[in-house]
Amino acid sequence: MRAHRVTSNMAVGCPSALPTLLFFVPLLLWLVDPTLGYKPVIMVHGLFDSSASFKQLVEFINESHPGTNISVIDLFDHKASLQPLWKQVMGFREAIYPIMQNAGSEGVHLLCYSQGGLICRGLLETIPDHNVDTFISLSSPQMGQYGDTDYLRYLFPTYVKSNLYRFCYTQYGQTYSICNFWNDPHHHDMYINVSDFLAPINSERPEPNTTEWRQNFLRLRKLVLIGGPSDGVITPWESSHFAFFDENEKVVEMQEQQVYEDDTFGLRTLDKRGGISVYSVPGVVHTMWHSNKTVYKECIEKWLT
Numbered sequence: 001m002r003a004h005r006v007t008s009n010m011a012v013g014c015p016s017a018l019p020t021l022l023f024f025v026p027l028l029l030w031l032v033d034p035t036l037g038y039k040p041v042i043m044v045h046g047l048f049d050s051s052a053s054f055k056q057l058v059e060f061i062n063e064s065h066p067g068t069n070i071s072v073i074d075l076f077d078h079k080a081s082l083q084p085l086w087k088q089v090m091g092f093r094e095a096i097y098p099i100m101q102n103a104g105s106e107g108v109h110l111l112c113y114s115q116g117g118l119i120c121r122g123l124l125e126t127i128p129d130h131n132v133d134t135f136i137s138l139s140s141p142q143m144g145q146y147g148d149t150d151y152l153r154y155l156f157p158t159y160v161k162s163n164l165y166r167f168c169y170t171q172y173g174q175t176y177s178i179c180n181f182w183n184d185p186h187h188h189d190m191y192i193n194v195s196d197f198l199a200p201i202n203s204e205r206p207e208p209n210t211t212e213w214r215q216n217f218l219r220l221r222k223l224v225l226i227g228g229p230s231d232g233v234i235t236p237w238e239s240s241h242f243a244f245f246d247e248n249e250k251v252v253e254m255q256e257q258q259v260y261e262d263d264t265f266g267l268r269t270l271d272k273r274g275g276i277s278v279y280s281v282p283g284v285v286h287t288m289w290h291s292n293k294t295v296y297k298e299c300i301e302k303w304l305t
């Protein structure tokens with residue numbers, strides 16, 4: 001009886017009280033803890049890099065989204081970043097899994113640069129209960145690499161891109177991270193047979209865990225692909241958008257890639273449900289992607305909520 005009267009009093013005497021209150025609840029919570037609403041961000045660096053390369057990016061995030069809990073994982077730095085990618089996936093997983101668990105149902109964002117973007121794909125596919133909301137892939141060779149770069153000349157001075165397959169597509173070669181995603185379009189069969197990392201995570205070569213990896217990958221809500229023509233390292237640069245060379249070294253778009261058409265690891269499904277955003281940014285060289293404020297403002301900021 002009494003409960004009923006109270007309810008009707010409220011409805012008659014103050015019709016707008018409840019909506020007004022509901023409107024202010026998020027604001028009140030925000031005043032108590034301004035970080036509410038910003039998911040934790042986890043960052044994974046690239047080849048020959050360390051956590052230090054994200055200094056600017058951490059500042060950009062701190063400025064626009066104050067209080068965001070950012071974890072820059074400091075593992076496999078510098079030369080250690082040449083270790084096999086599966087080994088790095090296992091190492092990063094140990095560091096990142098507890099952060100995911102702390103975040104609980106709220107989830108986390110993954111922001112991974114260059115080679116780190118492949119490590120993050122490995123994580124997304126092999127952690128069955130990951131809670132990654134948005135994966136930002138910052139100039140990562142998602143479909144592999146085929147090009148002469150300073151990195152290659154430094155590492156393998158006696159090889160050029162046309163013959164590096166002789167080294168990379170061997171068991172010994174596959175102990176180098178770079179060879180794990182070396183994708184020579186003129187030796188595709190060898191790549192499929194020998195690539196220890198990219199061919200399996202792309203499910204270009206069937207693995208016992210293919211179905212499970214696809215399910216895990218599709219827990220992702222949003223994939224943001226960032227790259228551009230002035231990159232100078234990732235070759236073709238469109239690999240950052242899941243495009244790659246055909247046997248004539250002509251770039252074939254993501255939607256025409258076999259892995260997309262056959263939906264081998266979930267890329268097409270994710271795209272069809274509106275889960276992929278692609279940014280093509282001119283004027284950014286490879287080593288500047290994480291330190292360019294325009295890139296942050298235009299391609300990254302709005303996804304880190």
Ligand SMILES: *[C@@H]1O[C@H](CO)[C@@H](O)[C@H](O)[C@H]1NC(C)=O
Pocket residue numbers: 058059062063
């Ligand atoms: C983030 O910004 C706050 C306030 O401007 C500052 O005190 C703090 O040192 C900054 N932290 C980082 C990691 O930049």
Ligand SMILES: *[C@@H]1O[C@H](CO)[C@@H](O)[C@H](O)[C@H]1NC(C)=O
Pocket residue numbers: 040069070071098099100102103
């Ligand atoms: C930030 O995240 C780390 C890893 O989950 C956690 O240990 C730490 O307590 C968090 N810091 C804050 C201030 O919430």
Ligand SMILES: *[C@@H]1O[C@H](CO)[C@@H](O)[C@H](O)[C@H]1NC(C)=O
Pocket residue numbers: 126208209
């Ligand atoms: C592959 O699946 C098996 C069986 O479910 C599991 O034990 C193993 O850890 C999985 N490997 C990877 C790399 O996910």
Ligand SMILES: *[C@@H]1O[C@H](CO)[C@@H](O)[C@H](O)[C@H]1NC(C)=O
Pocket residue numbers: 189190193
């Ligand atoms: C790839 O492996 C298959 C099966 O082991 C073999 O028949 C084929 O010759 C290999 N191809 C190349 C180019 O190594």
Ligand SMILES: *[C@@H]1O[C@H](CO)[C@@H](O)[C@H](O)[C@H]1NC(C)=O
Pocket residue numbers: 281282283284285288292293294295
């Ligand atoms: C930053 O990015 C913009 C494009 O968003 C580009 O025009 C500019 O040259 C870049 N600056 C540097 C220093 O990389």
